[in-house]
Amino acid sequence: MAAPETENKYAIHEAARDGRTQVVESLLNANPKLDKVVDQDERLAIHWACAFNHLDIVKLLASTRSFDPDVQDGSGWTPLMIASSLKENSGEVVVELLLSKEADPKIVTNTGATALHFAVSKGNLEICKILLEHGASARTKDKRGQLPIHRAAAVGSVPILKLLVENKSPVNATDMDGMTPLHHAISEGHAHVAVELLKAGAEIDKKDRDGRLAIECAPDNKVRSYIVKAAEREGIELD
Template sequence: MAATDAESKYAIHEAAREGRTQVVESLLSANPRLAKLVDQDERLAIHWACAFNHLDIVKLLASTRSFDPDAQDGSGWTSLMIASSLKENSGEAIVELLLSKEADPKITTNIGATALHFAVSKGNLEICKILLKHGASARTKDKRGQLPLHRAAAVGSVPIVKLLLENKTPINATDMDGMTSLHHAISEGHAHVAVELLKAGAETDKKDSDGKLAIECAPDNKVRSYIIQAAEREGIEFE
């Protein structure tokens, strides 16, 4: 009985997840305050609509009088963060909509991450461009001390690395493990990203918390040799 009560209480959240626009519309019509109802995950219906990429429902909920574009769930995620983290830039239309409603791209989660951190982690280049255009900062560190650039290096995206460097991200900043973006790129075997960072001025003599240089983090000799040879062609020497 309790489960049934919970299901009926959070019917708008379920409808938002499942993409049932007419159900959401009729529930809101009967009780507009449902737009502000938080479920057991401390999420609003709009958080779920964003998570499942239901643009029509997001539009509907974003047009309610009580709509707060920066409302956060229990983990500190906003609708903008959720849409920014959808795969293959699929949340781009929702991101544009939320930003047009003055969603703040600078807000951080409980772990200090921004929408840009999440967009970078999923390799969403187009969404990264949109967020930066609307005031996102490439200089914000999360609670692990990581910039979006650290994440871009770790996922191996040369285009996003270039974009972040154009937006004045600190190239040699270290995270809480003492790792630079160069450390992350090399340790994940992303040689092309490592070379891009080196060309942009990444320092080769920085050591992480374990005392390791970035080149010493290479997963194998093939990656190590490729990076050293490519660096030499650019006139860059490793310590």
């Protein structure tokens, strides 16, 4: 006895999530339009395949005639964004595949974030490089006014910070809280990142919305002392 239609409605999404390639293929052969079915999370099967890093299923879905590499879910996430946000650069191959299908790295979510914002947040240096090579911008602000470099400073990644600076990211841009990347780096205790920002031209006299200088955001004297001493060695005055 066949299961009710409601139980089978999202079968392709479940198969894509679970990595069952043959099931996805069989479902598509039976009904090619299933790749356009939106589930309760407003996602297509391709979104779930990317979220769980099932490369074979991504390849299968990306080879359909009607494949749209820039399709967005209910939050505005594209498959590229999802793959870019997987931990430890694990989505790199999927990212490259989607870009080969002309996925657009400049698209933004409902919160204004790009694939680059997400890759930076997860510390995915290699994916950041790939996205920038394919036209991603280091100068796009999300709706909180944050550039990818704000996120690099907050997560404490010097390599990504340097990469973004090389790609013309503003160093002294402020977000909606008036915080510069330097404010974020120091607030999170990333003294080494703060020093790199100072070397890149970060301004020390900018105040956030609460009137605080970046150095005043240091969580403890150890972080503050490290920054002050390192700045002195670089010939940068903080006073």
